[in-house]
Amino acid sequence: MAKAAKKAPKKRADKYEEKEAIKGSFEDVIGVSVKNSNKSTKNMLVEFTDNIRGIDYSFQRVFYADKLKYHVTYNDADNTPVTFRMSREDEGYFKIEAQSLPIQVLDSEGELSNRILENEEQF
Secondary structure, three states: OOOOOOOOOOOOOHHHHOOOOOOOOHHHHHHHHHHOOOOOOOOOOEEEEEEEOOEEEEEEEEEEOOEEEEEEEEEOOOOOEEEEEEEEOOOOOEEEOOOOOOHHHHHOHHHHHHHHHHHHOOO
16 A cells, blocks of 8 residues: 655645734733724623612623623622622613512612613713
């Protein structure tokens, strides 16, 4: 049996040969890639925190099947994180999705919605 001839290594495509090195910190590199991006910020992860009625809430902007929602997290009396979702209603306000929560959280729904709407003005 004859030995198979050795194949010459494939040449990499030119697009891989013309890479530019970006120097700087991780934050600088991320900043460069975001600034140069033509993509919409619609699906960009956004997080912020706020203190409402003495409770620190952490908000995280997310999409479910192109429907905008926010995950909202706070620490209960035992310092255990509790997360619930708020979704945009037809009237434009954000409402807490059905879940049993303490009355002080349910009473803060309007203020939570207003804080989310203030954040949405950025987009």
